[in-house]
Amino acid sequence: MSSLTKLSYGQRAAKHSNPAAKLLLETIERKKSNLSVSVDVTTSKDFLAIIDAVGPYVCLIKTHVDILEDFAPGLVEKLQALSEKHDFVIFEDRKFADIGNTVALQYSSGVHRIANWSHITNAHPVPGPSIIKGLASVGLPLGRGLLLLAEMSTEGSLAKGAYTEATYAMARANRDFVIGFIAQQRSNAVTADEDFLILTPGVGLDVKGDGMGQQYRTPKEVVLDSGCDVIIVGRGVYGKDYSLVDQIAAQAQRYREAGWKAYLERIAA
Amino acid sequence: MSSLTKLSYGQRAAKHSNPAAKLLLETIERKKSNLSVSVDVTTSKDFLAIIDAVGPYVCLIKTHVDILEDFAPGLVEKLQALSEKHDFVIFEDRKFADIGNTVALQYSSGVHRIANWSHITNAHPVPGPSIIKGLASVGLPLGRGLLLLAEMSTEGSLAKGAYTEATYAMARANRDFVIGFIAQQRSNAVTADEDFLILTPGVGLDVKGDGMGQQYRTPKEVVLDSGCDVIIVGRGVYGKDYSLVDQIAAQAQRYREAGWKAYLERIAA
Numbered sequence: 453m454s455s456l457t458k459l460s461y462g463q464r465a466a467k468h469s470n471p472a473a474k475l476l477l478e479t480i481e482r483k484k485s486n487l488s489v490s491v492d493v494t495t496s497k498d499f500l501a502i503i504d505a506v507g508p509y510v511c512l513i514k515t516h517v518d519i520l521e522d523f524a525p526g527l528v529e530k531l532q533a534l535s536e537k538h539d540f541v542i543f544e545d546r547k548f549a550d551i552g553n554t555v556a557l558q559y560s561s562g563v564h565r566i567a568n569w570s571h572i573t574n575a576h577p578v579p580g581p582s583i584i585k586g587l588a589s590v591g592l593p594l595g596r597g598l599l600l601l602a603e604m605s606t607e608g609s610l611a612k613g614a615y616t617e618a619t620y621a622m623a624r625a626n627r628d629f630v631i632g633f634i635a636q637q638r639s640n641a642v643t644a645d646e647d648f649l650i651l652t653p654g655v656g657l658d659v660k661g662d663g664m665g666q667q668y669r670t671p672k673e674v675v676l677d678s679g680c681d682v683i684i685v686g687r688g689v690y691g692k693d694y695s696l697v698d699q700i701a702a703q704a705q706r707y708r709e710a711g712w713k714a715y716l717e718r719i720a721a
Numbered sequence: 722m723s724s725l726t727k728l729s730y731g732q733r734a735a736k737h738s739n740p741a742a743k744l745l746l747e748t749i750e751r752k753k754s755n756l757s758v759s760v761d762v763t764t765s766k767d768f769l770a771i772i773d774a775v776g777p778y779v780c781l782i783k784t785h786v787d788i789l790e791d792f793a794p795g796l797v798e799k800l801q802a803l804s805e806k807h808d809f810v811i812f813e814d815r816k817f818a819d820i821g822n823t824v825a826l827q828y829s830s831g832v833h834r835i836a837n838w839s840h841i842t843n844a845h846p847v848p849g850p851s852i853i854k855g856l857a858s859v860g861l862p863l864g865r866g867l868l869l870l871a872e873m874s875t876e877g878s879l880a881k882g883a884y885t886e887a888t889y890a891m892a893r894a895n896r897d898f899v900i901g902f903i904a905q906q907r908s909n910a911v912t913a914d915e916d917f918l919i920l921t922p923g924v925g926l927d928v929k930g931d932g933m934g935q936q937y938r939t940p941k942e943v944v945l946d947s948g949c950d951v952i953i954v955g956r957g958v959y960g961k962d963y964s965l966v967d968q969i970a971a972q973a974q975r976y977r978e979a980g981w982k983a984y985l986e987r988i989a990a
């Protein structure tokens with residue numbers, strides 16, 4: 453594992469040149485939280501309630517605004533207000549996966565206008581480097597950052613081996629805009645000279661899978677053993693009854709503590 | 722190349738069990754058109770004008786409703802009315818690429834409610850088989866069909882070799898819902914016993930690329946030489962001035978003729 457995993461988030465923030473990556477690293481350091489909550493609900497009411505409950509304990513809120521039945525431009529303003537109130541970064545988990553011309557339109561346009569409000573977004577590298585070119589044409593002027601999906605947490609994922617290696621190469625060739633990866637581990641291919649953030653979904657303290665192919669690992673496995681930077685947790689934090697905001701907040705605190713403890717162990721080791 | 726390429730679209734329609742695949746094959750036969758137009762514009766006005774102009778000449782309209790700035794539920798009704806008027810199938814080119822639970826929500830919910838109106842959609846196989854499971858849980862009861870992206874037309878695409886082979890295997894294991902592939906050629910791995918449709922983007926008669934990584938081939942190369950079933954054309958049909966509807970209709974006719982001629986040569990050869 454690279455020596456990058458021995459640096460504090462704050463040290464890395466000071467050296468990073470991409471505004472979105474710098475903001476995320478600074479936020480992690482300031483809030484002592486490497487927890488991102490993935491808010492996968494279908495109504496604005498639940499969406500905002502969960503974010504308000506977990507907001508104090510997260511560095512990053514991960515969204516899928518395309519599953520919100522009642523999405524409207526006003527929702528973005530409310531999300532941005534919560535981002536100010538609780539000091540978190542916004543990551544629309546859009547998983548762009550089309551040709552350059554199309555992703556540029558999907559990122560900038562449509563009813564969601566993702567580039568206007570999401571500090572960070574992500575893309576699959578499968579179309580080749582043109583997907584980065586298309587997204588960067590929109591996102592770079594706005595100070596945004598892009599994560600590439602180098603690996604996935606699902607059973608039978610095809611993002612492995614040569615595919616994952618090619619993803620690293622595409623990232624290295626576009627370091628102004630590509631700030632890191634969605635991955636299950638920090639690769640040796642990523643060195644201290646190249647600070648790529650590793651954000652890891654499929655994190656759970658209590659269960660092993662969701663019956664739809666998702667597989668879970670603990671914060672310790674992800675941050676300490678595998679050298680990842682941000683743990684992404686969904687149902688593990690907010691369960692199925694979204695009205696239990698105190699319980700949701702308590703779960704967020706629990707994951708935040710587990711993630712931060714694993715990080716402190718890592719930099720001390 | 723398999724013997725499937727010697728059968729007529731009508732013969733294949735008669736044998737296909739998936740309702741969306743059957744509908745598409747019947748439409749191709751009835752309209753003598755294997756042309757799909759990809760309508761990549763950002764306003765409803767242009768979107769509907771282009772579809773109304775090309776409608777008589779296409780079997781399939783390919784959409785990206787997430788780039789429409791003024792998308793509203795009423796637009797879907799207008800699209801469906803045009804589909805009735807001109808007798809074409811609808812394919813939202815969503816390129817789903819997330820875990821099973823998320824794609825099920827993206828397909829059924831959100832402001833776009835894709836499963837409600839799009840006969841066919843597509844997905845990247847990269848998350849593994851769970852993406853098919855998630856989408857099928859929504860689409861199968863509605864009689865929908867799914868295409869997997871086995872290859873892409875962009876430079877440096879990672880959808881190749883073992884990745885593409887794994888895509889075929891995933892399709893074979895889910896033949897009730899997976900009706901074919903987005904690909905550049907018909908593979909020997911697809912036999913006459915397994916009728917998978919091959920839809921091919923990156924088709925152009927006049928240009929070689931778009932400056933954003935897209936590469937073009939002719940209808941003859943795609944249908945006759947490579948054994949594909951449907952040619953997908955965008956800018957090549959509607960150019961940049963969407964008010965020139967007569968010219969757009971003429972271009973659609975031109976592509977339809979080129980695609981059909983290549984098909985007739987193929988089944989006669």
